[in-house]
Amino acid sequence: MVYEYDLIVIGGGAAGLTAAGMGANFGAKTLMIEADKLGGDCTWHGCIPSKTLLHVSKVSQTLTEAEKYGFQSGGVIDFSTVMEHIRNTRQEVYEEADDPEIYRNMGVEVKFGRASFVDSHSVIIKTQKGEEEISARYIIIATGSKPMVPPIPGLDDISYLTNETIFELEEQPESLGIIGAGPIGIEMAQAFQRLGTQVTVFDRLSRILSKDDKELAEMLQERLEKEDIDFKLSASVNRLSEIPCGNIKVETEINGKSSTWEGSEILVATGRTANYERLQLENAGIHYQKNGITVDDRCRTNKKHIYAVGDVTGRYQFTHMSEHMAKVAATNALLKIPMKIDENHVPWSTFTDPELAHVGATEKELQENGTSYKTYRFPYDKIDRAITEGATEGLIKIFAKKMTGKILGATIYGKQAGDLIGEYALAMRNGVTLRNMADTIYPYPTYGLGARRAADQWYIQSQSTWMVKLIKWLFGYRGTVPDLSDEDRII
Ligand SMILES: Cc1cc2nc3c(=O)[nH]c(=O)nc-3n(C[C@H](O)[C@H](O)[C@H](O)COP(=O)(O)OP(=O)(O)OC[C@H]3O[C@@H](n4cnc5c(N)ncnc54)[C@H](O)[C@@H]3O)c2cc1C
Numbered sequence: 315m316v317y318e319y320d321l322i323v324i325g326g327g328a329a330g331l332t333a334a335g336m337g338a339n340f341g342a343k344t345l346m347i348e349a350d351k352l353g354g355d356c357t358w359h360g361c362i363p364s365k366t367l368l369h370v371s372k373v374s375q376t377l378t379e380a381e382k383y384g385f386q387s388g389g390v391i392d393f394s395t396v397m398e399h400i401r402n403t404r405q406e407v408y409e410e411a412d413d414p415e416i417y418r419n420m421g422v423e424v425k426f427g428r429a430s431f432v433d434s435h436s437v438i439i440k441t442q443k444g445e446e447e448i449s450a451r452y453i454i455i456a457t458g459s460k461p462m463v464p465p466i467p468g469l470d471d472i473s474y475l476t477n478e479t480i481f482e483l484e485e486q487p488e489s490l491g492i493i494g495a496g497p498i499g500i501e502m503a504q505a506f507q508r509l510g511t512q513v514t515v516f517d518r519l520s521r522i523l524s525k526d527d528k529e530l531a532e533m534l535q536e537r538l539e540k541e542d543i544d545f546k547l548s549a550s551v552n553r554l555s556e557i558p559c560g561n562i563k564v565e566t567e568i569n570g571k572s573s574t575w576e577g578s579e580i581l582v583a584t585g586r587t588a589n590y591e592r593l594q595l596e597n598a599g600i601h602y603q604k605n606g607i608t609v610d611d612r613c614r615t616n617k618k619h620i621y622a623v624g625d626v627t628g629r630y631q632f633t634h635m636s637e638h639m640a641k642v643a644a645t646n647a648l649l650k651i652p653m654k655i656d657e658n659h660v661p662w663s664t665f666t667d668p669e670l671a672h673v674g675a676t677e678k679e680l681q682e683n684g685t686s687y688k689t690y691r692f693p694y695d696k697i698d699r700a701i702t703e704g705a706t707e708g709l710i711k712i713f714a715k716k717m718t719g720k721i722l723g724a725t726i727y728g729k730q731a732g733d734l735i736g737e738y739a740l741a742m743r744n745g746v747t748l749r750n751m752a753d754t755i756y757p758y759p760t761y762g763l764g765a766r767r768a769a770d771q772w773y774i775q776s777q778s779t780w781m782v783k784l785i786k787w788l789f790g791y792r793g794t795v796p797d798l799s800d801e802d803r804i805i
């Protein structure tokens with residue numbers, strides 16, 4: 315059978331752009347179909363606007379703290395200018411990385427319209443002008459996700475914000491209630507609070523950022539509380555309603571006690587739903603579950619020539635994982651090289667100030683799996699660069715094998731944590747141990763040197779008095795045997 319294309323990619327977000335670009339690079343006749351604008355959630359409603367807003371809020375915080383360094387502060391924020399800056403920034407990213415012409419120049423054909431399956435090799439593209447049916451040998455589905463809106467009574471009757479609308483605000487809310495203390499809720503909480511909105515965060519769980527290390531997430535929560543963010547955790551949000559002055563009322567129950575909150579806006583940040591309902595997956599016989607399209611470790615669906623990547627699979631919801639999965643799918647489909655998702659080294663970072671980042675196994679996973687490990691800790695207040703920058707709040711925690719220094723997981727709360735975690739991702743992926751890191755020369759004074767000092771902990775904690783006694787005996791040294799009981803010593 316002759317198909318019109320070697321590869322059709324449905325969706326032009328982080329996953330689709332990568333898959334289509336790789337298709338063209340491998341010499342496949344590639345078509346990318348996008349229902350809206352190329353760039354997807356990351357460019358338009360996700361990473362780019364949220365990180366830009368966080369940056370602006372950090373500038374605001376720096377101005378507030380500037381008096382400590384002798385500056386006269388007192389800046390006033392013009393919210394509409396802030397929002398215009400955010401929109402300009404995402405336009406800049408779109409033009410630099412997502413513009414259809416960039417992909418056309420690479421050899422990718424780009425069509426705009428909504429795609430759905432006709433059968434397992436054909437899709438129909440619906441546009442305002444009409445319909446077009448197209449076939450391909452391979453298909454990669456990369457249709458992403460959208461906000462999951464929970465069925466809370468009254469929610470449908472009020473106007474609420476999601477990540478798709480919050481960056482379109484023109485007026486700064488006086489107060490903002492956020493339902494959900496995951497990465498979206500926590501990043502937006504700090505950003506808006508620092509810009510002068512009074513933020514309250516509700517979550518049904520008893521802690522924030524439940525996928526992160528408990529100890530470090532608690533440190534971040536404490537920091538956010540110091541910035542006056544109000545947390546209502548273990549809260550069952552029972553009803554939302556609009557009250558006569560136009561404000562929103564949230565009725566909650568916390569540990570059996572009812573309470574109400576009233577404020578100007580509500581952001582719903584309670585997770586994501588995969589975008590697959592309108593794809594007519596049944597026509598192609600593709601299996602899916604509630605959380606997304608089912609794929610194996612090579613990103614293949616049950617139809618061996620159809621792959622799914624990124625948020626639509628419900629497996630990982632990060633831009634870097636969308637790109638990684640796209641690479642896995644394109645490599646398997648077009649080069650026939652078996653490549654699997656690298657599940658053991660998935661990093662992530664929440665870009666609050668300070669940041670909270672993680673890679674590999676969590677301590678909870680290690681405990682549940684009965685894996686033997688030792689925790690190596692190094693605080694930011696012993697990193698000279700952090701001291702010079704007044705950023706001493708933070709902790710590096712590494713989970714590693716005691717004998718070999720093999721790194722099993724790492725988690726960092728502190729300045730530049732999102733960048734530092736990449737160091738551990740590289741180390742783990744390539745079998746670099748704590749011993750290797752400790753023997754590596756890092757420039758002084760850097761945050762990276764904190765990673766080296768954290769690795770030194772492996773040597774330090776491997777020291778023992780009997781070893782010192784052996785050295786003394788071997789070389790005839792006359793010093794005393796040191797007290798090695800202080801686990802926090804740095805040499
Ligand atoms: C507020 C927020 C902040 C975030 N911050 C980060 C971060 O800092 N770091 C990080 O790694 N991740 C972050 N994420 C997650 C990240 O944005 C997503 O994981 C990533 O965008 C998913 O990419 P994707 O290509 O799978 O899907 P999407 O980006 O959603 O792209 C899917 C595309 O498919 C199109 N489409 C859908 N259906 C069809 C159809 N039937 N036909 C044609 N086209 C279709 C859509 O229009 C869309 O353009 C954030 C998310 C949010 C919401």
Ligand SMILES: NC(=O)c1ccc[n+]([C@@H]2O[C@H](COP(=O)([O-])OP(=O)(O)OC[C@H]3O[C@@H](n4cnc5c(N)ncnc54)[C@H](O)[C@@H]3O)[C@@H](O)[C@H]2O)c1
Nearest residue numbers: 464494495496497498499517518583584585631663664665
């Ligand atoms: N920096 C980053 O990498 C970054 C930033 C933002 C988002 N993201 C991605 O986007 C995804 C979605 O983020 P998210 O924060 O929306 O989802 P999430 O699933 O991570 O967190 C949602 C939170 O909402 C709570 N919740 C759900 N329903 C509730 C209800 N009815 N009442 C009270 N609380 C409720 C949950 O307990 C949970 O804590 C993340 O998983 C992440 O992968 C990444």
